[in-house]
Amino acid sequence: DVKVTQSSRYLVKRTGEKVFLECVQDMDHENMFWYRQDPGLGLRLIYFSYDVKMKEKGDIPEGYSVSREKKERFSLILESASTNQTSMYLCASSLRQLRSYEQYFGPGTRLTVT
Amino acid sequence: QKEVEQNSGPLSVPEGAIASLNCTYSDRGSQSFFWYRQYSGKSPELIMFIYSNGDKEDGRFTAQLNKASQYVSLLIRDSQPSDSATYLCAVNDPRAAGNKLTFGGGTRVLVKP
Numbered sequence: 001d002v003k004v005t006q007s008s009r010y011l012v013k014r015t016g017e018k019v020f021l022e023c024v025q026d027m028d029h030e031n032m033f034w035y036r037q038d039p040g041l042g043l044r045l046i047y048f049s050y051d052v053k054m055k056e057k058g059d060i061p062e063g064y065s066v067s068r069e070k071k072e073r074f075s076l077i078l079e080s081a082s083t084n085q086t087s088m089y090l091c092a093s094s095l096r097q098l099r100s101y102e103q104y105f106g107p108g109t110r111l112t113v114t
Numbered sequence: 115q116k117e118v119e120q121n122s123g124p125l126s127v128p129e130g131a132i133a134s135l136n137c138t139y140s141d142r143g144s145q146s147f148f149w150y151r152q153y154s155g156k157s158p159e160l161i162m163f164i165y166s167n168g169d170k171e172d173g174r175f176t177a178q179l180n181k182a183s184q185y186v187s188l189l190i191r192d193s194q195p196s197d198s199a200t201y202l203c204a205v206n207d208p209r210a211a212g213n214k215l216t217f218g219g220g221t222r223v224l225v226k227p
Contacts, residue, residue, distance in 0.1 A: 041219075042218070042220060043158075043202070048214060050211050050213075056210075056211060090157055090158070094213050095213070101213045101214075102146075102160055102163055103160075105157040105158050106157060107156070107157050108157045
C-alpha cells in the first residue's frame with residue numbers, strides 16, 4: 001500500500017510566522033504535489049515536483065515555496081503566514097510513468113493562521 | 115473557465131438506489147480519468163480509474179467514459195449510507211510535466227436510509 005504521511009494533522013500559527021509543512025512518501029514515487037482545499041474552491045495545486053530538486057509552480061504559488069532535497073520528502077514553506085492561508089493542505093504523490101497518473105494523498109494538515 | 119466540471123450537488127439518493135455522477139472535461143488530449151471519494155474532514159481516496167471508452171466495473175462502482183463527448187461518469191449501485199461523501203473527478207493534464215491532474219469541484223452525495 002502506498003503511504004503518504006504529513007507532519008501534522010492540525011497546526012495553529014500566528015500571522016508572519018514561517019511555517020513548514022512536510023510530506024513523506026514510502027513508495028519511491030517521482031512526482032509529489034501540494035494542494036490546498038477550501039470550501040467552494042475545490043482542490044487547487046500550489047506546487048509540484050517531478051524529481052529531486054525540481055519544482056514547478058501550480059495554479060496558486062504566491063506566498064509559498066517548496067523544497068525537495070530527497071526523493072521521498074517534499075516540503076511546503078509559508079515564508080510569512082497570513083490569515084488567508086488558513087486552509088486544509090494536502091500532499092500527494094504519483095509515479096512518473098506513461099499513463100500512470102493516479103495520485104495518492106496524505107491525511108492532510110489543517111492549518112489555522114491567527 | 116474551469117477545465118473539469120461537476121455538479122456540486124448535493125445528490126440525494128435513497129439507500130439501495132443507484133447514484134449517478136457526471137463529469138465533463140475540456141481538453142481532448144486527456145487520456146486518463148479518475149474518481150476519488152472524500153469523506154468530510156478526510157483526504158481524497160482513489161476509487162476508480164478508466165482509460166478506454168466504455169464501462170469499467172469494480173464492485174458496486176462503474177465508471178463510464180465517452181471521449182467523443184468528453185464525458186466521464188460514476189455509477190454507485192446499491193447505495194449505502196457509507197457512500198455519503200464528496201466524489202471528485204480528476205483528469206490528466208496532457209500538456210504538463212509531472213503527471214499532473216486537474217480536479218473537478220466535486221459532487222456531494224447523500225444516501226438516506
